[in-house]
Amino acid sequence: xxxxxxxxxxxxxxxxxxxxxxxxxxxxxxxxxxxxxxxxxxxxxxxxxxxxxxxxxxxxxxxxxxxxxxxxxxxxxxxxxxxxxxxxxxxxxxxxxxxxxxxxxxxxxxxxxxxxxxxxxxxxxxxxxxxxxxxxxxxxx
Amino acid sequence: xxxxxxxxxxxxxxxxxxxxxxxxxxxxxxxxxxxxxxxxxxxxxxxxxxxxxxxxxxxxxxxxxxxxxxxxxxxxxxxxxxxxxxxxxxxxxxxxxxxxxxxxxxxxxxxxxxxxxxxxxxxxxxxxxxxxxxxxxxxxxxxxxxxxxxxxxxxxxxxxxxxxxxxxxxxxxxxxxxxxxxxxxxxxxxxxxxxxxxxxxxxxxxxxxxxxxxxxxxxxxxxxxxxxxxxxxxxxxxxxxxxxxxxxxxxxxxxxxxxxxxxxxxxxxxxxxxxxxxxxxxxxxxxxxxxxxxxxxxxxxxxxxxxxxxxxxxxxxxxxxxxxxxxxxxxxxxxxxxxxxxxxxxxxxxxxxxxxxxxxxxxxxxxxx
Numbered sequence: 001x002x003x004x005x006x007x008x009x010x011x012x013x014x015x016x017x018x019x020x021x022x023x024x025x026x027x028x029x030x031x032x033x034x035x036x037x038x039x040x041x042x043x044x045x046x047x048x049x050x051x052x053x054x055x056x057x058x059x060x061x062x063x064x065x066x067x068x069x070x071x072x073x074x075x076x077x078x079x080x081x082x083x084x085x086x087x088x089x090x091x092x093x094x095x096x097x098x099x100x101x102x103x104x105x106x107x108x109x110x111x112x113x114x115x116x117x118x119x120x121x122x123x124x125x126x127x128x129x130x131x132x133x134x135x136x137x138x139x140x141x
Numbered sequence: 142x143x144x145x146x147x148x149x150x151x152x153x154x155x156x157x158x159x160x161x162x163x164x165x166x167x168x169x170x171x172x173x174x175x176x177x178x179x180x181x182x183x184x185x186x187x188x189x190x191x192x193x194x195x196x197x198x199x200x201x202x203x204x205x206x207x208x209x210x211x212x213x214x215x216x217x218x219x220x221x222x223x224x225x226x227x228x229x230x231x232x233x234x235x236x237x238x239x240x241x242x243x244x245x246x247x248x249x250x251x252x253x254x255x256x257x258x259x260x261x262x263x264x265x266x267x268x269x270x271x272x273x274x275x276x277x278x279x280x281x282x283x284x285x286x287x288x289x290x291x292x293x294x295x296x297x298x299x300x301x302x303x304x305x306x307x308x309x310x311x312x313x314x315x316x317x318x319x320x321x322x323x324x325x326x327x328x329x330x331x332x333x334x335x336x337x338x339x340x341x342x343x344x345x346x347x348x349x350x351x352x353x354x355x356x357x358x359x360x361x362x363x364x365x366x367x368x369x370x371x372x373x374x375x376x377x378x379x380x381x382x383x384x385x386x387x388x389x390x391x392x393x394x395x396x397x398x399x400x401x402x403x404x405x406x407x408x409x410x411x412x413x414x415x416x417x418x419x420x421x422x423x424x425x426x427x428x429x430x431x432x433x434x435x436x437x438x439x440x441x442x443x444x445x446x447x448x449x450x451x452x453x454x455x456x457x458x459x460x461x462x463x464x465x466x467x468x469x470x471x472x473x474x475x476x477x478x479x480x481x482x483x484x485x486x487x488x489x490x491x492x493x494x495x496x497x498x499x500x501x502x503x504x505x506x507x508x509x510x
Contacts, residue, residue, distance in 0.1 A: 009329070009333070011333055011336045011337070011340070012332055012333065012336055014336070014340070015335075015336035015339055015340060018339070018340075018343055080324070080325050080328040080329060081321065081324075081325060097369050098328050098329065098332050098369075099328050099329075099331040099332035099335060099362075099365035099368060099369065100332070100365070101335075101362035101365055101366060101392055102335075102339065102358065102362065102396075103362075103392040103393055103395065103396035104366075104392045106395075106396050107391075107392060107395040107396060110398075126391060126392070126395050127387070127388040127391050127392065128388075128392060
């Protein structure tokens, strides 16, 4: 998958990039604020995104997420405070809570791959990924 | 009709007749005159129901001389702040010849106010005709002002309570915001520490260095999982051991990507204070990693995890069935050290039973300590 990372902490973004690449994906951009994120979404057309909520220009990750959802790009939030996520998850598949572990991230990523490829039923949900109400409903349907 | 000299004379005469009807040694009349309770009598058969007699106590209360009172209607005690509804009730009672007991604001001759607990009662002759009205007064201004004082004090107290409540609400809000801020920083720092260690592990060509760094990362991540699982709301500063253990195990086993690991659990909520969370997390981390290192990673097998209460104690149990493989001696020694330190910290006991390929480890500790 072509993946976009929206994260304001450079070190965390860098490490996430390595993890995701190790899992066989391509990072097409890293944005530290919402403006950068929105322009990257236009430019590189990612197939998936990790979105932190608190960015350099404030808690604008939600806006970025809504923009991704409006363009039908699947994404997950990555945040230390999951309570900031709106009830409907702003169109996100789910959320990975910080501080995630290497194993937790890998398990979540594998699950996401399965979901994004359209295979909704076969995967078991790892505890490191909190599912959105929509995805939860789709899985239990 | 107020100051008509003729009617005043009539009232005086009526009073005289009333008094002369009683012998001077009449104890009732003497009592009426001498009592400290202000009292008066009016004559409803005369125009405007004038006072025909009043005692000394009434004169003292109102500041009027007897001569100023006899012949006048009692309304001379009323003033601008007298409640007109109370006056109406009084008038109705007199007109319908009923008893009435009423609190009314009256005025003395010098214009000062007093609260009057007034009682008025008709006096009938043998045929039942009302011939007099009897009235007694009681000055309860002191009580009334104490009531007002109490009401004022209550009002002040209520204001103070409202202010304190607002202060406390604000303090609580600030405290909650602070807890969230600190929680956020701790989470970010833990992830940053993990990222630093991982970054260096990625960059080294030395297998031992990499293994060592990953071993450090492993423990840091156990603590990261604790921080995620710490309860921040109603049960702030607490931690559910079972929920943590399950998450940690699923994280680790999931990452092995083996279909031949059979997991079973017997998990029950055990909530402990946050101070115990880290050593507990490290114990569970070492036990699961031990099972993974001894054979689960290489050849799969069975893993059973148990967290439950046992009267006054609680049990953490990890049972594995694996085909044993050789373990790294240095890593095993380090793991043993971590386990020992954490067990000591919690004053926990450990029993390890090995039966061929099956290893059963039981850690028990007191819930209360």
